[in-house]
Amino acid sequence: MKRSAIRVFIYLLTTITLLTFFVPDASSAESDWLVLENPPLKVRYHEPAEAFARQVLSKSAIFLVEVAKVLRLPAQGPYIIVLAGSRDEFVRLQPTATPGPEWAGALTYPQLGVVLLMTPGALGTSGSGYWSLLQHEMVHLVVGEAEFQQGGRLPRWLSEGVATYIAGEMRLPRLLHLSWAQVTGSAIPFEELERSFPENPALAEAAYAQSYLFVQFIMRKYGRDAVGKLVASVIRESNMNEAVFSAFGVSLAELMAGFQDYAKVKATWVPVITSSATVWGAITLLFLLTYVRKRVAGYRVLRDWDLEDEQDSGHDLVEDNASEEKRPTIH
Numbered sequence: 001m002k003r004s005a006i007r008v009f010i011y012l013l014t015t016i017t018l019l020t021f022f023v024p025d026a027s028s029a030e031s032d033w034l035v036l037e038n039p040p041l042k043v044r045y046h047e048p049a050e051a052f053a054r055q056v057l058s059k060s061a062i063f064l065v066e067v068a069k070v071l072r073l074p075a076q077g078p079y080i081i082v083l084a085g086s087r088d089e090f091v092r093l094q095p096t097a098t099p100g101p102e103w104a105g106a107l108t109y110p111q112l113g114v115v116l117l118m119t120p121g122a123l124g125t126s127g128s129g130y131w132s133l134l135q136h137e138m139v140h141l142v143v144g145e146a147e148f149q150q151g152g153r154l155p156r157w158l159s160e161g162v163a164t165y166i167a168g169e170m171r172l173p174r175l176l177h178l179s180w181a182q183v184t185g186s187a188i189p190f191e192e193l194e195r196s197f198p199e200n201p202a203l204a205e206a207a208y209a210q211s212y213l214f215v216q217f218i219m220r221k222y223g224r225d226a227v228g229k230l231v232a233s234v235i236r237e238s239n240m241n242e243a244v245f246s247a248f249g250v251s252l253a254e255l256m257a258g259f260q261d262y263a264k265v266k267a268t269w270v271p272v273i274t275s276s277a278t279v280w281g282a283i284t285l286l287f288l289l290t291y292v293r294k295r296v297a298g299y300r301v302l303r304d305w306d307l308e309d310e311q312d313s314g315h316d317l318v319e320d321n322a323s324e325e326k327r328p329t330i331h
Contacts, residue, residue, distance in 0.1 A: 040077025110144020152235035161211030
């Protein structure tokens with residue numbers, strides 16, 4: 001009971017602080033914020049982005065159902081998605097006490113149920129990549145709500161791995177960053193990613209790739225329900241060792257040993273085999289082999305022609321001699 005009271009107090013204090021600095025007041029006379037609503041979701045936006053805000057509301061409703069199903073967690077809300085029309089506005093709306101990294105295009109505040117997201121024009125991206133980013137943030141909302149209600153907390157690397165996996169955000173460049181980090185010994189162990197990810201963009205990409213691969217590994221080893229089982233177990237147990245054993249019946253050390261072997265293969269050989277440099281290298285080698293084979297074949301044809309010419313010359317000489325023998329001699 002005491003633990004629960006402390007948690008509620010901390011939550012209220014954090015909420016008041018964030019509300020003071022962050023959540024835009026759509027009812028303010030000085031504000032031009034507009035609101036679209038489809039419970040438990042709200043989208044706050046500026047008038048020029050109304051058509052896009054409707055897409056965000058529709059997509060986020062779909063994502064919310066999908067995320068809750070995969071994680072087997074309730075998604076009750078309310079949730080607010082705030083669309084920033086520029087990077088300056090995106091930075092300005094962040095609480096001054098906890099600004100996000102410069103490379104971030106979206107930030108989630110689970111205590112408030114708020115996602116701060118740049119519009120595609122401000123972010124410089126669109127299409128599937130943008131919607132994957134939104135789905136990623138919806139994962140954080142649902143997980144954050146469950147963490148507050150039940151008192152447990154996922155380590156940051158697991159939370160990011162789950163969000164990246166569900167949103168389908170794994171890209172070859174991320175694997176290449178992880179591959180380079182492994183080769184150079186700069187890969188960050190999970191113990192150092194418990195609370196936060198690195199500010200350095202390259203190291204952050206490597207950390208995302210590593211976290212994603214962990215989730216992929218448990219899915220392939222323990223089945224489609226593995227993510228939901230582990231997330232629920234971590235939130236319930238508040239201890240990774242106990243949570244892993246409860247979910248999969250193995251120790252955390254055993255699980256991590258298997259994952260390290262898996263990650264070495266996926267992050268070292270796959271990028272090398274599938275990288276554009278390797279592909280172009282293979283194409284170049286194939287071209288050279290084809291060129292050499294053609295040249296060799298050409299030489300063989302010329303050699304055969306030379307042999308045929310020699311044989312034909314010899315044959316003609318024999319015929320000429322025979323003709324001379326048959327020709328009458330004139331004295």
